Amino acid sequence: xxxxxxxxxxxxxxxxxxxxxxxxxxxxxxxxxxxxxxxxxxxxxxxxxxxxxxxxxxxxxxxxxxxxxxxxxxxxxxxxxxxxxxxxxxxxxxxxxxxxxxxxxxxxxxxxxxxxxxxxxxx
Numbered sequence: 614x615x616x617x618x619x620x621x622x623x624x625x626x627x628x629x630x631x632x633x634x635x636x637x638x639x640x641x642x643x644x645x646x647x648x649x650x651x652x653x654x655x656x657x658x659x660x661x662x663x664x665x666x667x668x669x670x671x672x673x674x675x676x677x678x679x680x681x682x683x684x685x686x687x688x689x690x691x692x693x694x695x696x697x698x699x700x701x702x703x704x705x706x707x708x709x710x711x712x713x714x715x716x717x718x719x720x721x722x723x724x725x726x727x728x729x730x731x732x733x734x735x736x
Contacts, residue, residue: 617651619666626679630690633717637683643690644712644724645675649698652705652733666703679711687711687727695731706732 624645629637649666656665678693691709698707712726 615654615657617654617657617665619649619651619668621645621647621668621672621675624672624675626676628679628681628690629683630679630685630687631683631717632685636717641713641715643679644714644726645679645694646710646712647671647675647694647698648708649701649704650706651703653703664703666698666701671698671701687713687725688729691727691729692731695729699731699733704733706730 624647626643626645627640628643629640630643631637631641651665653664655661674697675694678697679690684690684693691711694711695707695709698704698709708728708730710726710728712724714724716722716725718725
């Protein structure tokens with residue numbers, strides 16, 4: 614068996630997350646990366662979508678989470694995205710990174726991000 618990893622990089626979604634009221638009112642761009650470690654490598658030989666992650670559907674669902682109900686912390690948002698990735702039976706573990714490119718702090722930074730690695734129950 615081989616290790617199969619499916620990665621979504623640079624998914625940009627406008628959301629209204631943050632600790633400060635202005636962040637929740639104005640909204641801002643979030644950039645999401647998800648690396649999913651699959652439970653098996655069946656798709657490499659079967660060529661069947663049912664043996665892997667449907668990343669188009671997953672992008673839709675992640676976009677809905679990020680554009681949806683506001684949360685205060687990137688850590689919580691990363692957990693919500695990881696839970697959605699792990700809900701797919703093909704995924705045994707996922708690493709989610711969420712970046713805030715225009716963070717409101719008085720320093721010059723490219724972005725601030727949070728990464729969370731989660732493992733499916735029973736893995």
